Amino acid sequence: MGPTLLNYRPWRGEFHAPAWSFWPIARVALSMMFRRKLFWAIYAFGLLSFLVFFFGQYLLAWADSQAEGEYVNVMGSRLQAGTLTNQLRTVMRLNGTGETYRNFFAYQGYMVMIVLALAGTMVVGNDFQHRSLPFYLSKPLSPWHYLMGKCLAVAVFVNLMTTLPAVILFFQYRTLYSWGYLPDELSLLVGILGYGLVLTVFLSLTLVAVACWLRKTVPLIMVWTTMFFMMRPLSNTLVDGLRYDPRWRLIDLWNNTYLMGNYFLGLHPANQPEWYEAALVLALVCALCLSYLTLRIRAVEIVR
Amino acid sequence: MPELLDPADPRGGDRAVAPDRSQFTPTVAPPGPSVGIAPPLPRAFGPSLLLFEQVSKWYGPVIGVNQVTLELRPGITGLVGSNGAGKSTLMRLATGHLRPDLGKVSVCGLDAWNADAKRHVGYCPDTDAFYEEMSGRQFVEVMARLCGYSRRDARRRTEETLERVGMAGRCERKIRGYSKGMRQRIKLAQALVHEPELLVLDEPLSGIDPIGRQEFIVLFRQLAAQGKCLLVSSHELEELEKLTDHVAIMARGRIAAVGTVPQIRELLDNHPLSIRIQSDQTRALAGDLLQLPDVVGVELGERDNLTVRARNPKQFFSAFMRLVLEENYQVGHLETLDDSTHAVLEYLLGGK
Amino acid sequence: MNEGIETGQSEKDLTNKARDTSASIRLVTLSPCHLVTLSLPRAWFYLILLSWQRQARARLTVWFALALLVLSMTIVGLQTARGRWSMDHWRAPRGVGPTFPEVIDCWTVTASTGAASPLAVGINDASLAAFRAVLDQSGFLVFSRFFVFSIFVTFLLPIWSLSFATEAMGSERDSRGLVWLLSRPLPRSAIYLAKFLALLPWSLTLTVGGFGLLCLSAGDAGALAFRLYWPAVIHATLAFSSLFYLMGALFRWSAIVAMVYTFFLEVILGNMPGYMKRISIGFYTRCMMFDAAESYGVHPPEKAGVYLPVASTTAQVILLTATVVLVGVGMAIFAHREYQDEV
Numbered sequence: 001m002g003p004t005l006l007n008y009r010p011w012r013g014e015f016h017a018p019a020w021s022f023w024p025i026a027r028v029a030l031s032m033m034f035r036r037k038l039f040w041a042i043y044a045f046g047l048l049s050f051l052v053f054f055f056g057q058y059l060l061a062w063a064d065s066q067a068e069g070e071y072v073n074v075m076g077s078r079l080q081a082g083t084l085t086n087q088l089r090t091v092m093r094l095n096g097t098g099e100t101y102r103n104f105f106a107y108q109g110y111m112v113m114i115v116l117a118l119a120g121t122m123v124v125g126n127d128f129q130h131r132s133l134p135f136y137l138s139k140p141l142s143p144w145h146y147l148m149g150k151c152l153a154v155a156v157f158v159n160l161m162t163t164l165p166a167v168i169l170f171f172q173y174r175t176l177y178s179w180g181y182l183p184d185e186l187s188l189l190v191g192i193l194g195y196g197l198v199l200t201v202f203l204s205l206t207l208v209a210v211a212c213w214l215r216k217t218v219p220l221i222m223v224w225t226t227m228f229f230m231m232r233p234l235s236n237t238l239v240d241g242l243r244y245d246p247r248w249r250l251i252d253l254w255n256n257t258y259l260m261g262n263y264f265l266g267l268h269p270a271n272q273p274e275w276y277e278a279a280l281v282l283a284l285v286c287a288l289c290l291s292y293l294t295l296r297i298r299a300v301e302i303v304r
Numbered sequence: 305m306p307e308l309l310d311p312a313d314p315r316g317g318d319r320a321v322a323p324d325r326s327q328f329t330p331t332v333a334p335p336g337p338s339v340g341i342a343p344p345l346p347r348a349f350g351p352s353l354l355l356f357e358q359v360s361k362w363y364g365p366v367i368g369v370n371q372v373t374l375e376l377r378p379g380i381t382g383l384v385g386s387n388g389a390g391k392s393t394l395m396r397l398a399t400g401h402l403r404p405d406l407g408k409v410s411v412c413g414l415d416a417w418n419a420d421a422k423r424h425v426g427y428c429p430d431t432d433a434f435y436e437e438m439s440g441r442q443f444v445e446v447m448a449r450l451c452g453y454s455r456r457d458a459r460r461r462t463e464e465t466l467e468r469v470g471m472a473g474r475c476e477r478k479i480r481g482y483s484k485g486m487r488q489r490i491k492l493a494q495a496l497v498h499e500p501e502l503l504v505l506d507e508p509l510s511g512i513d514p515i516g517r518q519e520f521i522v523l524f525r526q527l528a529a530q531g532k533c534l535l536v537s538s539h540e541l542e543e544l545e546k547l548t549d550h551v552a553i554m555a556r557g558r559i560a561a562v563g564t565v566p567q568i569r570e571l572l573d574n575h576p577l578s579i580r581i582q583s584d585q586t587r588a589l590a591g592d593l594l595q596l597p598d599v600v601g602v603e604l605g606e607r608d609n610l611t612v613r614a615r616n617p618k619q620f621f622s623a624f625m626r627l628v629l630e631e632n633y634q635v636g637h638l639e640t641l642d643d644s645t646h647a648v649l650e651y652l653l654g655g656k
Numbered sequence: 657m658n659e660g661i662e663t664g665q666s667e668k669d670l671t672n673k674a675r676d677t678s679a680s681i682r683l684v685t686l687s688p689c690h691l692v693t694l695s696l697p698r699a700w701f702y703l704i705l706l707s708w709q710r711q712a713r714a715r716l717t718v719w720f721a722l723a724l725l726v727l728s729m730t731i732v733g734l735q736t737a738r739g740r741w742s743m744d745h746w747r748a749p750r751g752v753g754p755t756f757p758e759v760i761d762c763w764t765v766t767a768s769t770g771a772a773s774p775l776a777v778g779i780n781d782a783s784l785a786a787f788r789a790v791l792d793q794s795g796f797l798v799f800s801r802f803f804v805f806s807i808f809v810t811f812l813l814p815i816w817s818l819s820f821a822t823e824a825m826g827s828e829r830d831s832r833g834l835v836w837l838l839s840r841p842l843p844r845s846a847i848y849l850a851k852f853l854a855l856l857p858w859s860l861t862l863t864v865g866g867f868g869l870l871c872l873s874a875g876d877a878g879a880l881a882f883r884l885y886w887p888a889v890i891h892a893t894l895a896f897s898s899l900f901y902l903m904g905a906l907f908r909w910s911a912i913v914a915m916v917y918t919f920f921l922e923v924i925l926g927n928m929p930g931y932m933k934r935i936s937i938g939f940y941t942r943c944m945m946f947d948a949a950e951s952y953g954v955h956p957p958e959k960a961g962v963y964l965p966v967a968s969t970t971a972q973v974i975l976l977t978a979t980v981v982l983v984g985v986g987m988a989i990f991a992h993r994e995y996q997d998e999v
Binding site: 036038041042045110114117118121122129214216217218219221222223225226229230233234237238241242 | 826909919
């Protein structure tokens with residue numbers, strides 16, 4: 001009679017393959033970020049340039065709809081509609097071409113840097129710092145699944161900051177104006193997605209590797225900001241100032257993603273290295289990051 | 305006599321009850337001063353060491369400590385309770401790391417938040433954080449110097465304290481390489497180094513081997529004998545029983561019971577316990593329950609529920625189990641309705 | 657209950673019961689609450705020393721700060737090696753015309769070949785000499801504008817101050833070491849002040865020392881810049897450190913908040929025209945620098961009516977006041993704030 005009182009029963013479901021663990025790991029990482037007010041504050045700041053582009057395009061469409069030569073009131077000032085549209089279209093490049101989206105991606109650089117610095121410490125660094133790695137690695141999955149789950153979470157942040165707003169801008173322009181020649185429009189959309197993909201792969205791997213290495217917020221910020229901020233003046237000094245070969249710009253990794261983006265969007269910036277050279281450097285950095293992560297994973301296995 | 309403190313009691317509050325002191329004095333700290341949670345004494349008898357006056361503390365919507373009033377004088381007092389019962393909050397309030405939202409916490413007559421009060425308090429936290437890059441000796445010396453000792457005095461006091469906690473010859477290595485037991489000893493050493501009158505020790509015996517525990521117990525008794533007041537928390541009542549006869553049991557932020565363990569057991573036996581039982585045969589079960597010698601009354605409720613009031617919980621539960629098995633009653637749900645009693649039961653009946 | 661006293665009982669009942677109790681038990685004689693050898697100031701000074709020593713524990717931060725310094729020195733050194741800290745390579749019209757020295761040479765040749773009155777020749781020679789003198793002294797101006805104002809004040813100074821200031825409190829909070837300090841008989845505000853004073857040697861060494869090394873890499877232009885700008889760097893370091901240190905006491909993710917502040921307020925708002933930039937520390941730092949180097953032709957990037965600079969003394973007073981106020985606010989907040997998760 002006794003055993004009938006017991007209510008325990010074995011698990012009757014079927015376990016998924018370990019590859020399915022990517023998403024739960026990423027989901028936990030995402031929820032860790034999403035429940036922070038700080039993240040939403042930074043994200044709101046990050047959307048400022050999106051809003052400039054969004055309302056800039058709207059303003060352009062509205063000014064276009066006015067008769068040429070007529071004056072329009074903008075924030076209390078009288079401007080000639082033609083002048084306004086010219087400013088927006090040629091100076092700010094809000095013309096729905098590849099330049100618009102390339103500029104948007106490039107302007108998002110600082111905000112992406114800040115969000116990823118936060119994500120790096122919160123999502124990856126804390127696991128090492130607070131020794132929560134064994135909670136993941138004690139499950140029937142390999143360390144690679146853990147790392148890929150984290151990369152997936154970082155990829156979501158990258159795309160929330162860059163690709164998603166860029167795609168919204170793309171569709172906004174097409175709804176304000178008419179669609180152009182469909183293959184051209186599609187190639188532009190593919191270009192945006194391609195730029196986003198390059199950023200996703202490169203930034204995810206780099207951030208996870210750097211966060212595994214440094215773990216703490218302040219060193220991570222220093223390395224990360226140096227990578228984004230200091231490499232630009234250094235490469236400019238070498239190429240523009242000292243007249244070295246433009247290939248020296250390849251030391252600026254953010255610029256390399258910019259070159260890749262230009263390639264995807266069909267643009268050719270002057271006095272810059274070729275896109276495939278930038279791609280090679282990014283691939284090398286990714287390979288370095290993967291090698292480092294492999295070494296780290298081996299170390300974890302030895303400890304286990 | 306101790307008394308169980310029933311939150312549902314219309315008189316409200318936590319009625320801290322003084323134990324029979326004559327029973328404590330010989331067993332706990334001979335020949336030192338008496339021990340226990342004493343009733344609030346008039347000022348004519350001198351300031352108390354630790355005084356909680358109607359103290360409540362919230363963590364957002366969650367209440368950590370609920371209207372606690374108690375007073376501690378020299379001796380050892382054990383503080384027992386399950387996780388989340390409010391033990392650590394109570395201790396952090398006593399050491400001035402937290403401030404009460406309502407009420408007042410005083411140490412030697414000073415507000416516990418005040419820096420002056422901390423001269424009289426030694427705190428051994430439950431966290432395992434140290435200045436890991438230091439050796440145990442350096443750490444204790446640093447803590448002594450932060451109390452205001454000169455370098456020479458700090459060294460002297462450090463050596464004495466390390467000797468006292470049994471770490472004198474083995475604290476040259478960096479703390480990051482210490483075992484759990486060594487860490488606990490260093491934590492205790494830093495709490496003792498400035499000779500405080502009040503020692504607040506949050507689970508000081510956890511992670512220590514049996515020999516170390518015995519050493520700590522002897523040390524705590526010596527300290528109590530010197531007139532110090534020790535508030536020691538633990539999850540295990542048995543562990544505290546070896547150290548002191550006087551315990552306070554916490555549940556859901558309240559002091560659920562105060563007194564000696566035998567007294568609490570005796571009280572529990574006399575205190576009718578309310579238990580809600582869900583079964584699809586409530587009438588038959590109620591009839592059988594009334595036949596049990598410890599059952600005081602049975603009340604039939606809605607949705608197959610009945611409420612039993614019984615004395616001598618241990619005997620009642622074993623009789624109830626026999627009854628259920630023999631008569632094959634299907635019991636869907638069973639719970640004690642009195643929080644404090646439930647908490648005390650958890651400990652006295654070994655967590656069942 | 658034989659000796660129990662309920663909390664709700666009146667004071668009179670309590671007193672009577674306590675007297676009854678005292679007949680049956682031996683009254684407790686407390687050990688006196690005095691510790692005569694303890695000295696609060698001694699403990700406080702020791703805390704400053706301890707905190708200063710423990711800052712060195714953040715080795716990674718120190719190493720990366722130094723690495724950033726080396727990288728910056730590389731940029732400056734390369735420019736110096738190529739003689740780029742001058743207007744010699746500038747062109748008129750910009751980017752396409754002849755370089756400034758070429759213009760002077762051309763001007764000299766033209767002046768010497770033309771027949772002109774002695775007065776005209778004299779004026780021409782004087783103008784040429786003035787032009788050459790400006791060109792010779794242009795190194796300092798170029799270094800100031802393209803390195804000191806744009807990279808050092810905007811990026812290096814805040815990031816170096818940030819690294820030590822947020823770490824001072826942040827590392828204690830992260831490692832849960834705050835409990836040991838808060839258990840000692842030191843007023844909380846004194847603990848806050850001590851840790852702030854302990855971080856200053858580190859921050860000042862890095863910013864002023866780093867600035868000195870960077871100036872050293874820039875040759876004569878750098879030497880002059882250091883001589884003129886070091887007071888501004890010290891004032892800015894104090895203000896930045898007090899602000900970021902306060903963030904450390906306020907926010908769990910203080911380094912990130914400090915970084916957001918740096919990039920939004922210092923980089924974006926700090927370079928906007930109008931009054932908006934007056935909330936940034938970098939603005940007052942630059943004002944002090946502009947005033948110090950005014951006689952060398954260093955001016956704000958925009959017209960005075962747009963940039964709206966303040967006098968050096970005003971900037972100095974504002975930066976010092978900001979430091980004192982921020983530290984004071986921090987002391988008040990730290991004295992009253994509970995660190996529930998960190999103790």
